[in-house]
Amino acid sequence: MKRITIQDIAKMLSLNPSTVSRALSNHKDVNEETRKRVLAVVKEFNYVPNLHARYFRMKNSGLIALILPEFNMFFTHSIMAGINQVLTDKNFTLIVFYSNNSYQREIEIIRHCISWVVEGVLLVVSDETQDIDHLEELKMAEIPVVLFDKVVPNDKFTTITIDDAQVANAATAHIIDNGAKNILGVFAHPSIDISKQRSEGFHRALSSAHMQGSSIFINDISKIDQLISNIDLATYDGIFMMSDELMINMLGALHRRCINLIDFKMAAISDGVLPKNISPFVPHMLHSGLKVGQLAAEELIEEVMSTGTIPIKQIKVQTSLISEP
Amino acid sequence: MKRITIQDIAKMLSLNPSTVSRALSNHKDVNEETRKRVLAVVKEFNYVPNLHARYFRMKNSGLIALILPEFNMFFTHSIMAGINQVLTDKNFTLIVFYSNNSYQREIEIIRHCISWVVEGVLLVVSDETQDIDHLEELKMAEIPVVLFDKVVPNDKFTTITIDDAQVANAATAHIIDNGAKNILGVFAHPSIDISKQRSEGFHRALSSAHMQGSSIFINDISKIDQLISNIDLATYDGIFMMSDELMINMLGALHRRCINLIDFKMAAISDGVLPKNISPFVPHMLHSGLKVGQLAAEELIEEVMSTGTIPIKQIKVQTSLISEP
C-alpha cells in the first residue's frame, strides 16, 4: 500500500503542500480553521511523516548511535536503560552497533554512522582499540562523540569514567576496616586498562595500611576453578573483586570448594543489581551503569544541541560505598 | 564542515552525478577507467553516501526496529546479541525502543517506526499489552512483524516462543526423576501469560506422577524474603524456578535463611548463562536468548526479503535439558 503524503492531503483539501506542512508544525501563518481540516484528514488517513524525507531536507536525523564492544549481562543492560531514558525524553532515536571487540569493525561502524548522519555517537571502545585516530572522521563531520566506561584517554573528546584506582582503593579500605588481615584481589585480564587501574588502587590501599596481600588475574573466566585451585584460601580472610562478573563467578567457585563465605570480609565494584539478588550480601562501591548511561547521554545531547563549541570534559562519576543490603 | 556529495565528485571529475553514482554501485555501464578515477576521489575526500537521501529515493531504509518492554540483565542482552549477529550479517541497522511496559508507549513507538520507514519490527510486547490491534497499522504499511518471547497469541503475525507448559513440565519431571517427593514451584506475577503457562506445566508434571506440591507467585521480587518467610521449607525436597531472575533471587533467599541447598533437588528454566556462573549448579531447561534472538531476526529478514506473501508461522523453539555443569 502506498503511504499517504503531505501532497495527498494537500490535494484532498485543495491546499498547497506547504500550507499542510505549516499546519502540522503549528506555524502561526495558518488559519485555525484550515489547521483543523488538515488535522482531520491526518487522523482519518493515519498520516505519518516520512522521516527520511524530513531529515534529508533538514540535514539532521535525530539519531544517536551507541557503539558497544559486547553485550554482557552485567553492565550493558543498565547502561542502555540509562541512555534510553534520556534519549526518549529528548526525542532522539537510538541505533545500536556492536563492535564485537574488533577495532576494524569499530571503524566500519563509525563510517556507517556518518552515512546515517547521526547527530552524536556514544562509544565504548573495543578491547583492541588503542588510539582514537578513527574518530577523526567524526570530528571532521562535526559529529559530537562521548567516550564512556572503557575509554582511550585523550583530550579531544568528552570522557566519562570512574576513578578506577580510587574506587578499588576505597573498596579495599573497607575490607581492611572490617578487620581483614590478608586480602586476595581478583581482577580481569591484565591487559585491559581498568584491570591495571583497579589493581593499582587495590595495592595502594594495602600498602597504606602496611599490609600485604596478593592478586590474581582471571584471563579466562570459564577456567576460574583451575585458576584458583592452587591458591591456599585458608590464608586469606578478605577478598576484593573488581567487577560483577568476577564477583558472581568467584562466589560460585568458592562455593564449589565448600568454603564458608562468612569467614571472609568481602568487597567489590558493582553495578548494584547483583548484590541485591544474591546471598551473601557483598559490600560494594556502587558503580551504577544506569547513572553512567544517563550522564553520557546527557553530555552528548548537550553537545549536540549547542551551537558553539563546548569545552571537552573529563568526567569522573561519583561512586559510593554500599555496605549493607 | 560540509559533507562531500556525489555532485561534488562529479564536478571535480567533470562527470555527471549519474555516472558517479553508477561507478559506485558497480554498474556495468561505466568504463573501468572512470570508475578508478571516481574511487580515487572518494577515497581522497572520504566520501560517504547520505543514507537519508538514498533511502528516501529508494523507498526503503535498511532499518529493523526492536521494541523491548524493559532492559533486564537476565534475557535482554542475549536476545540482542542474537539479533545483532543476524542483522549485521545481512546489512541491516538496528534501532531500539523501550516501551517501559506501557501499552500506550508501545503504540507511539510503532507509529514512530512507520515514520522511519523501517523494513521490519521485532516486538516483545509489554506486560500491559493484551491485543494486537495496534499492529494493524504496520500491516497496512506492509511492514513485517515478528513477535517473540512474550507474545499475544494470534494468527496474523509470526510468533516465536517456547512451549512454556511443556518446558516447565519437563523441568519438573527432572526433579521428580531425581527423587524429590514434595516440590515447590516458584513463579513470577500470576497475571502474565508465561507464569500461567509454566505453572500449568508444573502441575501437570506433578499430577502425572501422582504427587502433590505447591506454587508461590512472586509479585514483587524485592519482597521475596517476606513472601517465603511463612513457608515451611523443611517439608520440601525439590524446587522448580521458572526463570533466571527467580532462580538467583530464590537461591539468595534460601541462603539467607541458612538452608542447605544440597538438600534440594532443583530445576529451572534458564538462559544458561547464570547457571554457569553460580554455585550450586542448577539443572535447567535451556531457553537460549541468543537462539531466540537469532531465530526471530532470521524469520523477520526472510519476510522482509520475500516479494510475495509468506505463510505466518507459530514457531516453538526447542529447549533441552542441561543436567550437569
Place this chain on the structure above:
DNA sequence: CCGTTTCCTGCAATCGTTTGTTGTGGAAAA
C-alpha cells in the same frame, strides 16, 4: 562509405518535506 551495434556518459525527473518569497483580498488607517 554507410548503417548498425556497442559502449559509455549526460540529461532530467523523481522521492516527501521544508521554507524563503511572493501574491491576494479585505480591513483599518489616512
Place this chain on the structure above:
DNA sequence: TTTTCCACAACAAACGATTGCAGGAAACGG
C-alpha cells in the same frame, strides 16, 4: 477614496542519490 497593513495561502526551490531514456563516438560488418 486611496494607501497601508495584515492574515493567510500559493509558488518554487532545495536537500542527495538513483534510474529510464537519449545521444554521441567508436567499432564493425557489408
